[in-house]
Amino acid sequence: MSDPVTTFKAPIGTHDVLGPASAQWEGLVATFAQFAFRYDFELCITPMFEDVGVFNRGIGEHSEVAKKEMYVFADRSQRHYALRPEGTAPVVRAFVQHHPTVPWKAWYVTPAFRYERPQAGRYRQHHQLGVEVLGTDDPAVDVEVISLAQRFYEAIGLRRFRLLVNSMGHDVCRSAYVEKLRRHLLANVPGLCVDHRDVWHENPLRVLDCKKRSCIAVTEQGPMLIDHICADCRDHFDRVVAGLLSIGIPSTINPRLVRGFDYYTRTTFEFVSDALDGAQNAIGGGGRYDRLAEQLGGKPTSGIGFGSGIERLLLARDAEDVQPRDLINRTLDLFVIDTTDLDVATELVDELRSAGFATGRSYDRRSMKAQMKVADKSGARLALLVGPLEDAAGEVTIRDLRSADFEQRQRTVARGDLALEVSKLLND
């Protein structure tokens, strides 16, 4: 017996995607790319890892993700890098580095890495589709970004989801509010949940997001950010909500909506699926980040974007029992069956594929019966049979695999007429 060989598995919290699930992925990404194009966004590809400073911007970084969930490492030259935990900061870093003309509208598809315990809908490597717009604070662009998400979700078949919106104000009005909140919390520390009783002062806003009854009891007596933002921020927010309404997108104001990254200003939003359980029900979210470009060393530049988790979208679609209608056609046109000893199939499939047909074949010189079975399972519409007889006559037999009466639907054509005959049959 041979010695045992070490086997490997995908790392904890990661997963491989093979067919048929990968076809769903292809469909989602292709649909998103199409929407991005429709909304006039360009693709932006940035590195999988960045200087840790891109995600952990000095003092005042309160994001849980940046604090304790990043994959950080030193390379061979002791440069400190982090695997990207999210999509926005790298795109903004690229904006600052290359200063494209504004408004700059970019979309991306990327893995994101977070070191946390995996569970349903949560992975150490998940994948996000998203967009960013830099260089304008026009509420119309907030509406555009949100509507892109909304229409995309609709296009992939989701129905049971809701849009939650809130405004974080800008630095001045938010800090004034945080002071008010701080005073309120200080006066009610004993009422907070065990988790927040000791750490509430590090980031008072997080307490608003706490789902514990005790914290909710305290905060609902206190001030809400949306009621304390300045007139400009309030006006901006109202125009976003009105803009959404004008194109038929309903939104619910959720004053407790506090997103996980500290760079948000003004508009923040989240799409939640009612088909998923509460813990991991966010299928997408984002907001405005009018100070981020500055924090990354650029000129003050407004920005807004959103990210959506591919895994979450697929879970939500599953949970909604959406018809598995194909977003992308994965059906073969033809399957070539070759029983000659000459490997005619190699020439045939090349000819057919060059002519634009999705064509499969079998290998290893299997029996005709075996090849027919494979052809059937492939889902191909037509089978092309070449045996010694056809080959000698310069012909090919075309058989319709989808026809119910499989005794009859078969005929032989000259090889020169093949492409023409095939396209005729496929267009029937």
Place this chain on the structure above:
RNA sequence: GUGGGCGUAGCUCAGUUGGUUAGAGCGCCAGGUUGUGGUCCUGGAGGCCGCGGGUUCGACCCCCGUCGCUCACCCCA
């Protein structure tokens, strides 16, 4: 980081109070005469029973550890 559940063929799972060659369904492969797919029939391949240690005459089964999966808290996509 904390806690619960679970690890047996490619997949979904059985496995009797610990007892000798570990099973099923699906999938895969090959046949059911002379070149033809959906059903059916027959046969076959494929398992360090997650890994390591312990108890025992004997362990898939009991005990300990470990790794992994999964679910929840937390956090988020």
